[in-house]
Amino acid sequence: MTESIPASLRTEALEQLLTERGLVDPKVMDGFIANYETKVGPLNGAKVVARAWTDPEYKQRLLADAMPAIKEVAWGGGANGEHIVVVENTPTRHNVVVCTLCSCYPWPVLGLPPNWYKDPAYRARVVREPRKVLAEMGLELADDVEIVVHDSSSEVRWLVLPERPAGTESLSEEELVPLITRDALVGVAKVAAP
Amino acid sequence: MTTVDDLGGAEGFGAVHPPDPAEPVFGEVWEGRAFAVTAFTMGRISGRNLDAFRYALGRLDERDYFDADGYYARWLNAAELMLTDSAVLAPGAVEARARNLRGEHVDEPAAPEPAKPDYAATAAGSLRQVDEAPRFAVGDRVRSRADVDPDRPTKLPRYARGHVGVVEAIQPAHLLPDTHAVFEGENPQHVYTVRFDSRELWGADAETFALTIELFDSYLEPA
Numbered sequence: 001m002t003e004s005i006p007a008s009l010r011t012e013a014l015e016q017l018l019t020e021r022g023l024v025d026p027k028v029m030d031g032f033i034a035n036y037e038t039k040v041g042p043l044n045g046a047k048v049v050a051r052a053w054t055d056p057e058y059k060q061r062l063l064a065d066a067m068p069a070i071k072e073v074a075w076g077g078g079a080n081g082e083h084i085v086v087v088e089n090t091p092t093r094h095n096v097v098v099c100t101l102c103s104c105y106p107w108p109v110l111g112l113p114p115n116w117y118k119d120p121a122y123r124a125r126v127v128r129e130p131r132k133v134l135a136e137m138g139l140e141l142a143d144d145v146e147i148v149v150h151d152s153s154s155e156v157r158w159l160v161l162p163e164r165p166a167g168t169e170s171l172s173e174e175e176l177v178p179l180i181t182r183d184a185l186v187g188v189a190k191v192a193a194p
Numbered sequence: 195m196t197t198v199d200d201l202g203g204a205e206g207f208g209a210v211h212p213p214d215p216a217e218p219v220f221g222e223v224w225e226g227r228a229f230a231v232t233a234f235t236m237g238r239i240s241g242r243n244l245d246a247f248r249y250a251l252g253r254l255d256e257r258d259y260f261d262a263d264g265y266y267a268r269w270l271n272a273a274e275l276m277l278t279d280s281a282v283l284a285p286g287a288v289e290a291r292a293r294n295l296r297g298e299h300v301d302e303p304a305a306p307e308p309a310k311p312d313y314a315a316t317a318a319g320s321l322r323q324v325d326e327a328p329r330f331a332v333g334d335r336v337r338s339r340a341d342v343d344p345d346r347p348t349k350l351p352r353y354a355r356g357h358v359g360v361v362e363a364i365q366p367a368h369l370l371p372d373t374h375a376v377f378e379g380e381n382p383q384h385v386y387t388v389r390f391d392s393r394e395l396w397g398a399d400a401e402t403f404a405l406t407i408e409l410f411d412s413y414l415e416p417a
Contacts, residue, residue: 005289005292005293006263007224007228007261007263007264007266007267007270008222008223008224008263009292009295009296010267010270010274010288010289010292011224011227011228011231011266011270012224012227012292012295013288013289013291013292013295014228014231014270014273014274014277014288014291015227015231016291016295017283017287017288017291018231018234018235018277018282021282021305023234023235023238023239023282024230024231024234024235024238028234029227029230029231029234032230032233032234033220033226033227033229033230036219036226036229037218037219037220037226041219079233079244082319082320082321082366083321083365083366085363085365085387098202100200100201100202100203100351100353101199101200101201101202101248101252101349101351102199102248102251103265111219112219112229114213114214114217115211115214115217115221115265116210116211116212116213116214118265119207119210119211120201120204120207120260121207121208121209121210121211122210122211123201123202124201124202124203124204124205124207125207125210126210127202127203127353127395127405128202128203128353128395128396128400128401129400129401130401130403131401131403132401133210136209136210136212137210137212137213138212138213146403146404147401147402147403147404148389148403148404148405148406149403149404149405149406150405150406150407151202151351151354151405151406151407151408152408153349153350153351153354153407153408153409154349154365154368154385154408154409154410155319155320155321155368156365156385156387156408181215182213182215183213183215188213189213
């Protein structure tokens with residue numbers, strides 16, 4: 001915790017000390033890191049949304065009781081996903097998610113949170129002036145759209161079901177998946193047609 | 195108590211940063227190492243007590259919370275705090291090793307006798323059964339507590355204190371971070387999603403919107 005020592009070096013020192021005590025195994029750490037770099041990411045959430053867009057019965061189950069429905073389609077496992085709730089964006093209602101106290105985020109469906117989500121400015125401001133914050137992030141919402149901000153203060157995690165964009169009616173579930181971005185699944189962007 | 199991590203509504207942080215779709219999961223290699231070493235520290239030292247880790251983040255001073263090296267440096271600082279709390283590492287051990295790694299020759303403190311918290315979770319994860327029925331029903335008006343215990347952590351952020359909202363959902367009961375984070379018991383409680391009107395939270399001039407937040411049973415009273 002000293003300013004003069006960069007975090008990269010402090011990390012190396014801490015890893016060495018814990019390895020010497022037998023408390024961590026660098027090889028196990030390698031696998032853990034690679035899992036979050038390559039496997040546990042927003043592709044899982046995108047698959048869930050694509051299924052919901054193409055299967056009305058599935059969408060109904062997803063909104064009523066998300067956990068079993070998500071696990072049917074895609075699940076990254078691990079921490080930060082004990083109870084996920086899915087909320088639907090519509091032409092008149094826009095949901096957006098934050099964690100003001102830390103950076104709680106549904107890891108099994110979205111992976112680790114991006115920098116903007118962890119940014120103190122986002123955490124401080126989106127619960128106070130969400131319309132302005134969303135506009136700064138590139139999402140202008142009409143005045144008659146109701147905004148609902150979800151602050152993830154407990155172990156409940158939120159996933160946004162974005163609106164299916166017009167012009168994608170002929171696309172299959174598989175073709176829809178790559179259109180669905182992480183940022184739309186948190187509620188700071190919309191999904192665009194290809 | 196109110197800690198450094200309670201940022202909701204705070205002013206002075208400037209503009210938000212638009213998303214970068216090409217952002218890597220870890221911007222630098224050390225960030226991935228810091229992430230993993232912290233995750234394993236929580237598992238081995240505190241029995242995967244995530245609340246204890248979150249409280250360690252909140253106990254950092256401003257310099258260490260807003261570490262110039264970024265988010266994973268904050269994690270590193272909290273991991274080091276938990277490890278020195280548990281006497282797995284001596285204070286100054288990480289700094290001394292880091293200096294030696296860059297070619298200095300400094301004495302490293304001897305490894306102390308570990309004093310890990312006397313703690314074992316009663317079950318995996320944070321969700322628990324609570325036998326009593328929930329005190330509130332969907333649609334009930336509730337008021338959040340205006341004050342929090344000055345000696346304990348809390349998940350009732352400053353901006354949500356002393357306000358009237360409506361119960362929107364009853365969530366699965368959880369163990370209570372206020373006691374769990376300090377290894378004083380799980381004390382599971384019912385958890386409610388409470389919906390507040392923006393003007394209730396921020397006054398008549400606020401942007402029009404609704405906010406939901408999960409609040410523990412003991413944070414609420416009927417309104």
